[in-house]
Amino acid sequence: MQTHQYDVVIVGAGGAGMRAALEASTRARTAVITKLYPTRSHTGAAQGGMCAALANVEEDNWEWHTFDTVKGGDYLVDQDAAEIMAKEAIDAVLDLEKMGLPFNRTPEGKIDQRRFGGHTRNHGDAPVRRACYAADRTGHMILQTLYQNCVKQDVEFYNEFYVLDLLVDHDLAATHVPDGEEVHASGVVAYDLATGEIHVFQAKAVILATGGAGKIFKTTSNAHTLTGDGIALAYRRGIPLEDMEFFQFHPTGLAGLGILLSEAARGEGGILRNSEGERFMERYAPTIKDLAPRDIVARSMANEVREGRGAGPHKDYVLLDLTHLEPAVIDAKLPDITEFARTYLGVEPYTEPVPVYPTAHYMMGGVPTNVEGEVLRNATDVIRGLYAAGECACVSVHGSNRLGTNSLLDINVFGKRSGRAAAAYAATADFVELPDDPAGPVVAELEAIRTRPDGERVADIRAELQQTMDTNAQVFRTQESLEQALEDIKALQKRYRAVAVQDRSRSFNTDLLEAVELGFLLDVAETVVVGAINRKESRGGHFREDFPKRDDAGYMRHTLAYRRPLPTDGHRLWSNDSDGDHEGEFAHTTVFDGYRLVLGSKPVTVTRYQPMERKY
């Protein structure tokens, strides 16, 4: 075992982690711990663009962008945070350009901008050109540019190190910690994939930037490595997870595969059609049609298929039609995604429509933070020295449905803010004492899995989890389907306790790490499903067929999901839960084997925009 000390430790080297590193490393001794080489991170798969009201090609301003973000998120967005994001978007784009990002250009040489779903002029009048882009490789260019600048600044990376535990001085999931008691992060425990060696990193500040958890679903645009690691680690220490029931299903995944085809395809004029050739979005969103927000388009597509107007031999997908676009436009603006259609489905987008169906894409929820990236331990108090940014965090700027391009914006704006805040905190704080035997629990768990002679196979449990999530917790949800998913998850968690691997070696044991990642997925999935069961309304990405209307009186609050110990006296479930809600719609407890999941809530910050009916 090795021990390291840094002022700031950043977990994850995608866009948020590296943007934070660029800020923190110039101000404090910083290390980035990443389970992938930085350029492998899934930020690189983002395609369409990053919105900012530069007004380079038509009139625009950040206030319209704020409004679109709030409305797009079905009013569950914290409006102060959305306003910060929309204002700082302009500098975030200009920062990237100055770092070298090769944006597409207007004839005058300025950054070009294009249309994107849900982004409108003057509060919904018409689509606006707000997305700054580099062909359909904007995420690739952001990831490369940030890594290039990390090389320039000589940022210190620990590549292919898996963070397996978050160290805090009070474990909120194990014991009752009274309100007002300060809770501090003290570091992380990591596993070096190449050697199997354990490394303890003591840090004054830890930034979680581990990305999403799309692999809880079977059909997803997410990478194999997006297993919710940072989110699950926080949850296991009793840190709440916010709004986990809101998962975004991107409308245009390649049918049967889930590989993403950017919304930019529709931004550039692509049209969705059903088996009858009808442009069905005209019925669902008469004003902005195919450029409605993703939750609406995904539901409309799923509804077309359910009503028998799906295309293909099994009528189980719809068609993305680009055939009316000039091949030269397709080549210049959408080269990668049309290549995906050719490579993976053998479809030529110049002449044939592309089969598409919604794919699990983005987790709106995550570790709750304030606008400085500080992690909350309940509705009001922060954990000292712990920060989160990017998809693993919930600020909340996306509410119940993220607008396209706002994630690339989120990682830049809040990555930068959390990097600065963490370095500033580290400059004044001391190291917090590590717990005795800080790596003990991780080593024990790893060794138990590694040496278990025989047991459940990782791939079986994972496939069953993904299947139940796709069947029961996807675009359409009901009480019955969600309860089935919960029952399945509980059974899988029981089986997970007997999980075994075949590879017993220490060097590059990816078999073992897949088992660990499966544990993270199961924990994340339980919070998604319990949150969805409790939210008896439909809002943004969460659609309950049994409660199809939005219910602002009951549910215009953020869900917080806490892992808490089982009560010792068996009756007074609530006796030590000062964090959870004790009455109202969010008073809810689910008992799992060995712990409880207690729900609480947090008010939504409303500044300018009162909730209105969401029409497009």
Add this chain to the structure above:
Amino acid sequence: MTATAQAPSQIGEVPTFEVRLKVRRYLPPEPAQPLPYGAPAPQAEAYWEEFTVRVHGTDRVLDALHKVKWEQDGSLTFRRSCAHGVCGSDAMRINGRNRLACKTLLKDLDPTKPITIEPIKGLSVLKDLVVDMEPFFASYREIMPFLVTSGNEPTRERLQSPEQRARYDDTTKCILCACCTSSCPVFWNDGQYFGPAAIVNAHRFIFDSRDSGAAQRLEILNDKEGVWRCRTTFNCTEACPRGIEVTKAIAEVKRAMITRAY
């Protein structure tokens, strides 16, 4: 034109078939204790192992490898992440050609013969299909892969015309998968050579109108292990999963070195 689109290809009908994989395996001998960070792994013998798996018509080599790992032999080790050709993790030698496993469809390979899968060449093998990427990234870092500017920073964006932007578009597509570098015979024989990927990334900045670090980069690449080692075999261009004209980019860097025009 708003004509109704034609019905697509019949992708709903996905046939299944069996494939045989012949995988080059290498399991490093296990020390009693974990090795310290950075320690060299002890040596062992590499060998071939065959697996047979049933796959679907839309499956890629990566799917077949996953099937082996998840259903037959959990110890089979390879890197992967995005699974659709943008992260660059799963470069390997498939039927003697460097490719990304997630972009190589099984139906496009000859089903009558086993598919041979080996680690990419020229970088030391750590386990099965996993190679040591550090020397590759070290070369990349050496060519100053970042924008170098001079003068005052503008308040808005730097201007660049669409033509200037197009000048270096091809080399911005690089995902650092190492398919090109590890297909280069010069790199196989001389581990000191920068290799195509590093030169591609130098090209990306040398021809960027906003950059003023070209002279320094050309100086670095004028080294005896620099661009002049390139023998123009075009292996790199053939190997690139992103379709970058790698050999052309190297030639442009060579020309810039002679003419100092960029």
